[in-house]
Amino acid sequence: MALRKIVVLIYPGMHPFEFGVTCEAFGMDRSDDGLPVYDFVVASETEQPVPTLNGFTITTGHRFDEALDADLVIVSAGARGGTPAAVPATLAAAHANGAAVMGLCSGAFPLGEAGLLDGRRCTTHWRDAAALAARFPAAEVDPNALYVLDGRVYTSAGTAAGLDLCLHIMRAEHGAEAANVVARRMVMPAHRAGGQAQYIEAPLPPAGSDGLSELMDELLAELPAGHTVNSMAARVNMSPRTFARRFAEATGTTPHAWLLRQRVLLARRQLEAGHEPIELIARRSGFGTAALLRHHFQRHTGVAPTAYRRSFSAAGPPV
Incomplete structure (x- = not known):
C-alpha cells in the first residue's frame, strides 16, 4: 500500500x-x-x-x-x-x-x-x-x-x-x-506484536466458596512450590474429583490452568521489575526451568519472555 x-x-x-x-x-x-x-x-x-x-x-x-x-x-x-x-x-x-x-x-x-x-x-x-x-x-x-x-x-x-x-x-x-x-x-515501545495478548488480569478469588478463597490466597503465596490436584484437594478436605468440579464452578477454569495463569502473571511482574536471568525467574514463579517458562509464557501472552521484558521493563536496559 x-x-x-x-x-x-x-x-x-x-x-x-x-x-x-x-x-x-x-x-x-x-x-x-x-x-x-x-x-x-x-x-x-x-x-x-x-x-x-x-x-x-x-x-x-x-x-x-x-x-x-x-x-x-x-x-x-x-x-x-x-x-x-x-x-x-x-x-x-x-x-x-x-x-x-x-x-x-x-x-x-x-x-x-x-x-x-x-x-x-x-x-x-x-x-x-x-x-x-x-x-x-x-x-x-x-x-x-x-x-x-x-x-x-x-x-x-x-x-x-x-x-x-x-x-x-x-x-x-x-x-x-x-x-x-x-x-x-x-515515548513508547517501538513494537508490540499484534498477536500479543491484551493482558487482562485474573479476577480476584471468589469469596465463601467452600474454603477455595482461602486456599487460592495461600497458593498465591506459594506459587514456586509443587502443587497437584490431590494436594490442593486435601487442603480443603475434598476428594480430588469434588475439588476439581467445585473449583471450576467457582473460577470457570481448572486448578491446573489457574495455577499456570498465576505463575505467568508472577513471571510478568518479575520481568517488568528487573533483569534477573530467565532461569531464576522460572524457579521463582514455579515453572522450574527456563524452557517451561518460555513455553507457557508464549502460549498465554503471545510473546516470548525476553520480548515482553524489552517492551515493559521499568528498570530500563541492563547496564
Whole structure:
C-alpha cells in the first residue's frame, strides 16, 4: 500500500482519545526527522460541529467524500450502536475503491456495519469482543489480540493498542527505523506484536466458596512450590474429583490452568521489575526451568519472555 492520503471520519459521540491517536501518528509534520508528511484529512458528514463523548465539539471543513480517493480511512471508537449510516457507507465505498480501512477499539462496529468484517479476523477492546461477535457472526473476533490486519481491513484493541497498530503500519510502509523514530517521539515501545495478548488480569478469588478463597490466597503465596490436584484437594478436605468440579464452578477454569495463569502473571511482574536471568525467574514463579517458562509464557501472552521484558521493563536496559 502506497500511503499518501489518510482520512479520519469523525461523528457524534466519538471517543477523542482514539481520534487523538490518529492525529499523533499520522497528522504530525515530522519531516525534520526525514519522515514523510501525509495528506491527513479530518472529515465530518456535515458542516455542523461534531460533539465528542467528552462534551466538546470538533469542526472541520472537510466532508466524507474525501475518503473516496484515500489510501487509508480510519474510524475511531464510539458507541457500539447508532453510528450514523453515512459512516459505514463511506467505509464500504472507500474500501471498494481500493483504500485500506481501520477501526480503532469500538471503531470495529462501523466496519462490521459496512459488511467489511464478514469472513475476516478482527479484534476490539476485550470488553466489547462478545458484543462484536454476536452482532457480526460472520466475523472471526479475536478478543485477545492487540491488533489484527486481514487484507485491507485493520482493527485494534483499546487505547494504546491503536498506537501500536499505527506504528505497525508505518513500519510496513516505511521501515523499522521510521517507526522507531515516531515511537521515540511519543515515548513508547517501538513494537508490540499484534498477536500479543491484551493482558487482562485474573479476577480476584471468589469469596465463601467452600474454603477455595482461602486456599487460592495461600497458593498465591506459594506459587514456586509443587502443587497437584490431590494436594490442593486435601487442603480443603475434598476428594480430588469434588475439588476439581467445585473449583471450576467457582473460577470457570481448572486448578491446573489457574495455577499456570498465576505463575505467568508472577513471571510478568518479575520481568517488568528487573533483569534477573530467565532461569531464576522460572524457579521463582514455579515453572522450574527456563524452557517451561518460555513455553507457557508464549502460549498465554503471545510473546516470548525476553520480548515482553524489552517492551515493559521499568528498570530500563541492563547496564
